[in-house]
Amino acid sequence: MFARRPSTEPLDQQCRAMAAWLGREFPAWVIWWGPATRRYWALPRRGVVAPLLEAADPEALVAALREAQAWNGIGPTARRP
Numbered sequence: 338m339f340a341r342r343p344s345t346e347p348l349d350q351q352c353r354a355m356a357a358w359l360g361r362e363f364p365a366w367v368i369w370w371g372p373a374t375r376r377y378w379a380l381p382r383r384g385v386v387a388p389l390l391e392a393a394d395p396e397a398l399v400a401a402l403r404e405a406q407a408w409n410g411i412g413p414t415a416r417r418p
Contacts, residue, residue, distance in 0.1 A: 356369050359379075365387075365411045368380075379401070385411055387405045
């Protein structure tokens with residue numbers, strides 16, 4: 338018989354809510370919480386050339402998003418010539 342793991346549903350709900358908020362803050366990206374991977378993920382929207390990003394926490398994802406946007410000329414953090 339397998340031992341039951343404690344429910345992570347409340348934490349998952351918080352993480353999904355954070356991912357939704359991040360998606361509104363970074364509209365050039367589709368952002369989600371992966372309950373199986375326990376990571377945040379960001380994929381550029383169609384027509385945007387940038388890498389798939391992942392991070393263990395929202396702060397790390399924000400840092401990665403800002404860096405990717407700067408390097409790929411996306412959004413307000415884009416590097417200007």
